Amino acid sequence: xxxxxxxxxxxxVMPPAWAVIVALIPNVPALFFIWFLFLRCGCTHYAPGFxxxxxxxxxxxxxxxxxxxxxxxxxxxxxxxxxLALWTYSDRDDDSCGYEKRCVHLKSGKVTIIExxxxxx
Numbered sequence: 001x002x003x004x005x006x007x008x009x010x011x012x013v014m015p016p017a018w019a020v021i022v023a024l025i026p027n028v029p030a031l032f033f034i035w036f037l038f039l040r041c042g043c044t045h046y047a048p049g050f051x052x053x054x055x056x057x058x059x060x061x062x063x064x065x066x067x068x069x070x071x072x073x074x075x076x077x078x079x080x081x082x083x084l085a086l087w088t089y090s091d092r093d094d095d096s097c098g099y100e101k102r103c104v105h106l107k108s109g110k111v112t113i114i115e116x117x118x119x120x121x
Contacts, residue, residue, distance in 0.1 A: 044099040062111045083108040
């Protein structure tokens with residue numbers, strides 16, 4: 001009975017790029033699913049000069065002028081009937097994506113609702 005000495009381990013070698021791609025092919029559906037859920041959407045975009053601290057300082061009853069003095073101009077101003085308005089301070093790349101929603105609702109030039117939420121699609 002002879003005992004053979006252990007064979008030396010082969011040094012690890014990085015596989016060529018094509019081998020990595022071929023190895024991933026069976027996982028394409030899973031990789032697409034991960035991309036679709038988490039990676040396809042861009043970041044939340046904010047109005048120039050926006051900070052969470054400034055947004056947190058807003059109070060119901062403030063005038064539109066006070067809001068603009070603190071926050072600067074919104075990304076969008078949407079005017080509705082009866083003196084209602086919506087000022088948006090954040091937006092997203094794609095309407096099917098979630099984002100950090102920051103809006104101010106006004107009625108007759110006064111803040112009625114300050115909206116801070118994570119919008120999930």
